[in-house]
Amino acid sequence: MSLSEIKLNAPAVVKEINIIDKKIKFRLMELGLNVGTKILVKNRSIMKRTLLVVFNSSCFTLKENLARDIVVNYA
Amino acid sequence: MHKILIIGNPNVGKSTLFNSLTKSSEHTGNFHGVTVEEKHKIVNFQNEEYDFYDLPGMYSLNSFSFEEEVARKFALDMKADRIVLIDANSIRKNLYLCLQFLEMNIDFKILINNYDYFKKYKNNLDIEKLSNKLNVCCEIINAKKIKIKDFALKNSEKSYHFVNFQKNSLIFDSYLSKYIKIIKNKYNLDEKTIIYALNGIFDNLSEEQINYIQSFYPELILDRYNYIDNILKDSVSIQKNFVYGLNRADRIILKPIVATLGFLFCFFASVYLIFFLIGPKISEGLNLIIYFIFINPFMNFLYSVTSNVWLIEFFSNGVFSSILTVISFLPQILLLFIFLTILEDSGLVSRMAYVFDDFLSIFGLNGKAIYIMLLGLGCNTVSSLATRNMNEKNLRIKTILLNPYISCIARLPIYVIIASAFFGERAYFVVTGLYLLGLFVALIVGFVLNKTILKSNSNTLLLEFPPLRAIDFKHMLVVGRDNAIDTAKRIFFIVLGVGVIVWVLSHTAFDLSYTAIITDSILFYFADKISFLFAPIGLDSAGIVSGLIVGIMAKELLVSTFSISNNVTTISGLISSICVATNVIHFNTASAVSFLVFTLLYCPCVSNLAVIKKEIGRFWMWFAVISQFSIAYLLSFVIYNTFIHNIFYSLIVLFAIVLILISIIYIIKKIRTKKIVCMFCSKNCNKKNNK
Incomplete structure (x- = not known):
């Protein structure tokens, strides 16, 4: 299941990060989004193009097109 | 001299620490990417010199944007002591950068900020153990309260360098x-x-x-x-469910409808309070104070020592009128900057970036553009520089090009004066309408650029949310005061300098003698020669044209040029003078609206053009000048002719102009295509299109 499909406030665990753009992928990993990281979608914007996600004890905005490339399982 | 670099992740308090140590008031904000270039200041303490450098934030040495590139260059190349400032609340993420420095065998010291917030949520930190485990000297500080005295003392007690450093x-x-x-x-x-x-x-x-x-x-x-x-x-x-950055209030604030309506209400209410309710009253008071304390005694003195008309006219109308009319707007400027500081310090800007990201992405922008636009309300030049925190080139060019459409503080005096003169109590709606028109045009231009020459390859908004914070009133007033002082300096040097030149040119005849009849002056002679160009938009008066030319230098000069031309020294005098047809500068309702729209859009000021050239190159600078002038001209044309004739007349003429332009472009394209030799038969067979 991709991160963009996960329910709000349902904790999930990252299984794979399939983002093609290396620069963005590495930056997300450097911010603490790695395989095995617990992640939580806190909010979706009005057109659902941007998500508000929590990982590594911090809160980040993440575009939906990137969230689609992150494979997660419910924790 | 001790050179000290302040390094760290974005929004950990580097600029706050820099300000505390150097007693500066550099721009800070509860938002990612406030500092986009290095700043430094030398402080003397007990015969020692400390040269502090405040660097833009970076998450890692693997740089992601232009500002991170700047920070990395300084952090690695400069021979200096390094402080890595980390936020106790996101210590895991912050230590990532420290680890990279350790890998590269670079000496540094760790200062830990925001410890009070960390403790408040029952988290704990053993500083001794952390220092030993990392093999780096770590200290807890409060970036807001630390003083150079404490810093220098600690510096002498503990080395910046590793405790028993061994090669990683x-x-x-x-x-x-x-x-x-x-x-x-x-x-x-x-x-x-x-x-x-x-x-x-x-x-x-x-x-x-x-x-x-x-x-x-x-x-x-x-x-x-x-x-x-x-x-x-x-x-x-750290407590199990501890999340840094989200507050309970976010449950309400982040609801899109609440956020949008809340922001619009706050913005329009602030404009009304600042420019129409509180601001003008403070302005009147300030005007009276300046008049009775400085101008009146000075003019009395001048009358007592000389009867030279030129000298008296020069000071009363050249110097004082140019300064007084613009300086009257200082209270409004101060209040606007306080409003912007509240948004920045509270953490609301990040929330706005998130909430408006969807809407802005339709126009090829992203949420960060909200921050740029807000800064643009103060000064377009500063906000053009702030685009450095954008990681995509086309997105950055687009944002810089759209930025001048946002009404900066320099344009406000002219809006308020002309709107008050022709629309009385409805002036508020006219000024608000101009703000919205600027935003609307910016978004439309963004949309067109995104669909044509500046397509964004990727639209990523990767933004860390800071927690909402209570407003620090002291900081808010300091920022407001500093911005007002900066504006006052700008007014003093630019408006006074150029204002005096304008006065001399508008009171000097071709034989270089003094003339009280402005229409006989050098400035008006040249302005009159090109004023026919502005006849279709109702601005064919030489006085208005000279104002527009001077306004390219700085928009504040419009008001001072008008007051010099009409020989008035007060705002109320200027408001009533521009309605009188016998004055040099005068409008009717149609030309006033056309002028307001033209002023809103016609050209970035010289300092902004210099920044555009520096940041994205000469081509885009000229693109900004030509495109803005064309858009301003066309819109003013439609509005003026709608007033004079009717909307159908102006639309038909506009349609005809656009049709002619498209035909010319089409013919040019055809001619150029025919000239291209076919790669298959070496003749002009136009097969290249079929390939």
Whole structure:
């Protein structure tokens, strides 16, 4: 299941990060989004193009097109 | 001299620490990417000189945007002591950058900020254990309260350099050596080059080597975090569900409808309060104070010592009128900056960036553009520089090009004066309408650019949310005061300097003698020669044209030029004078609206043009000038002719102009296509289109 499909406030665990753009992928990993990281979608914007996600004890905005490339399982 | 670099992740309080240590008031904000270039200041304490550098924030040495590139360059290349400031609340993420410095054998000291917030949520940190485990000197500080005295004392007691530093043996043994070994076997590179490449610095490496080394990044990043977790295991305990950045209020604030309506209400209410309710009253008071304390005594003195008409006219109308009319707006400027500081310091800007990201992405922008636009309300030049925190080139060019459409503070005096003169109590709606028109045009231009020459390859908004914070009133007033002082200085040097030149040119005849009849002056002679160009938009008066020319230097000059031309020294005098047809500068309702729209859009000021050229190049600077002038002219044309004739007349003429322009472009394209020789038959057969 991709991160963009996960329910709000349902904790999930990252299984794979399939983002093609290396620069963005590495930056997300450097911010603490790695395989095995617990992640939580806190909010979706009005057109659902941007998500508000929590990982590594911090809160980040993440575009939906990137969230689609992150494979997660419910924790 | 001690050179000290303040390094760290974005929004950990680097600029706050810099301000506390150097007693400066550099721009700070509860938002990612407030500092976009290095700042430094030398402080003397007990015969020692400390040169502090405040660097833009960076999450890692593997730079992601232009500002991170600047910070990395300074952090690695400069011979200085390094402070890595980290936020206790996101210590795990912040230590990632520290680990990279350790890998590269770079000395530094860690200062931990925001510890009070961390403790408030029952988290714990053992500073001694953390220092020992990291092998780096760590200290807890309060960036807001630290003084150079405490800093210098600590500096003498504890070295900046590692306690018993050994060549990163822990990190080497833990994970780094395995990568070095594998890469060395494949490419026979030296150890330093490999370590630098593992941290995103590729000097003299081939594309193949870079790709190979980057293939280890995912595993390496995981190893780094495992190493950090090992360190934190014994020294830090964090509550299970602790999330830094989200507050309870966010449940309401982040609801799109609440956020949009709330922001619009706050914005329009602030404009009304600042420019129409409170501001004018303070302005009147300030005007009276300046008049009775400075101008009146000075003019009385002048009358007593000379009867030279030129000299008296020069001071009363040249110097004082240009300054007084613009300085009257200082209270409004101060209030607007306070409003912007509240938005920045509270953490609301990040929320707005998130909420408006969807809407802005329709026009090829992203949420960060909200911050740029808000800064643009103050000064377009500053906000053009702030685009450095954008990581995509086309997105950055687009944002810089749209920025001048947002009404800066310099344009406000002219809006208020003309709107008050022709619309009385409805002036508020006219000024608000101008703000909205600027925003609307910016979005439409953004949409067109995004669909044509500046398509964004990727639209990523990766923004860390800061927690909402209570407003620090002292800081708010300091920022407001400093901005008002900066504006006053600008008014003094630009408006006075250019205002005096305008006065001299408008009171000097061709034989270089003084003339009281402005229409006989040099300035009006030249303005009159080109004023026919502005006849279709109702601005064919030489006085207005000279104002528009001077306004390109700085928009504040419009008001001072008008007051010089009409021989008035007060705002109320200027408001009533522009309605009188016998005055040099006068409008009717149609030309007034046309002028307001034209002023809103016609050209960025000289300082903004210089920044545009520096940041994105000469081509885009000229693109900004030509496109803005064309859009301003066309819109003013439609509005003026709608007033004079009717909307159908102006639309038909506009349609005809656009049709002629399209036909010309089409014919030029056809001619150019015919001239291209076909690659198959070497003749002008136009087959190239079929390929």
